[in-house]
Amino acid sequence: MIAHFIRERISWFLLFIGLQVLLAVVAYLDHSLPFSSILYVVFLSTLIFILFIVVRYHVETTYYKELKEWDANLHTTGIPEPRTPFEKVIHRSMTEQADQLKVEAASHRRMIEQEKDELLAWIHEVKTPLTAMSLIIERLNDPLIQAPLKYEWLRIHLLLDQQLHQKRMDFLENDLYIEKADLETVIYGEIKTLQSWCIQKRIGFDIELEVKDILSDNKWLAFILRQLLTNAVKYSMESDIEIRSSREHGHTVLIIRDFGRGISMRDMPRIFEKGFTSTDDHQNNASTGMGLYLAKKVADALHIHIKAESEPGKGTSLTLVFPERNEFEGTIGM
Secondary structure, three states, rough: OOOHHHHHHHHHHHHHHHHHHHEEEEEEHOOOOHHHHHOOOOOOOHHHHHHHHHHHHHHHHHHHHHHHOOOOOOOOHOOOOOOOOHHHHHHHHEEEEEEHHHHHHHHHHHHHHHHHHHHHHHHHHHHHHHHHHHHHHOOOOHHHHHHHHHHHHHHHHHHHHHHHHHHHHHHHHOOOOOOOOOHHHHHHHHHOHHHHHHHHHHOOOEEEOOEEEEEEEEHHHHHHHHHHHHHHHHHOOOOOOEEEEEEOOOEEEEEEEEEEOOOOOOOOHHHHHOOOOOOOOOOOOOOOOOOHHHHHHHHHHOOEEEEEEOOOOOEEEEEOOOOOHHHHOOEEEE
8 A cells, every 4th residue: 555655646755855956956056055954954844744744644545445445346335434525536436336336237137037037938838839749749650750859859858948947046045945855766757858869879777776865956956967867878879877876985976977988188177167068079069068067056056066087988977975964954944
């Protein structure tokens, strides 16, 4: 703050030094003026000026020090009270800007809420013809036509589901209901959704669950598993996907392992980033880069630790480490 004050008042210092130098030069040139007396005046005026600067520094910087420590937000109650005319100008300007930003922020929130509500309503409306389409596809007798239609229908269904849950994530904390969940029921429910796709790609499941009961939110846990299983099926072909659960170090651990193409080492640190797609497969326009990002975001809200291990050409293993009951203190709804 001292450096800022000196830079701000540099003109004062230059003016004072210039005046003292001028006074000394005049005394030196004019022999009628006693030079020692002039130097004494210069010395006294310098002491007075230094005292003046010290006092002004404390007076002028108090407000700005408090302003610097203020937690910058739209709440003006924390802004220090102005004392000088210039401080009052700054205070008034900040207050007016904060009020304006509050109005704009409220307007933007309303617009975002409206867009979200319209999108959610549209997604729910689209589900009706999708359901009808599914029934029509089931009635087709030609497997060669039925299989690709089922696959495309499933893609649309999964993308809509992903978008629906993504829009709900802003209020995820309010939507959680922690209770006993049956891993087996949730896993088999998600596998059934992907059944037609798995049949088309000749993918099976090797499931071995030593632990079936966990504490979590059934709906959001199903969403996490849906994203992980969808990725596993998408990047696998004619192989089994292993699903294992066990107890390790007091926690329930669920491992989903596929034997697909795997993930390159350079991509591993970024797979949970929003919108990130493989650097090895830029031609795949079907990938959105949102599945693992959303799964990680929901997992964090559920206190589930998610990690990935992969080896190119040999497959990928995704591990979920579930929390214990005491980590849900105040959240359990049972």
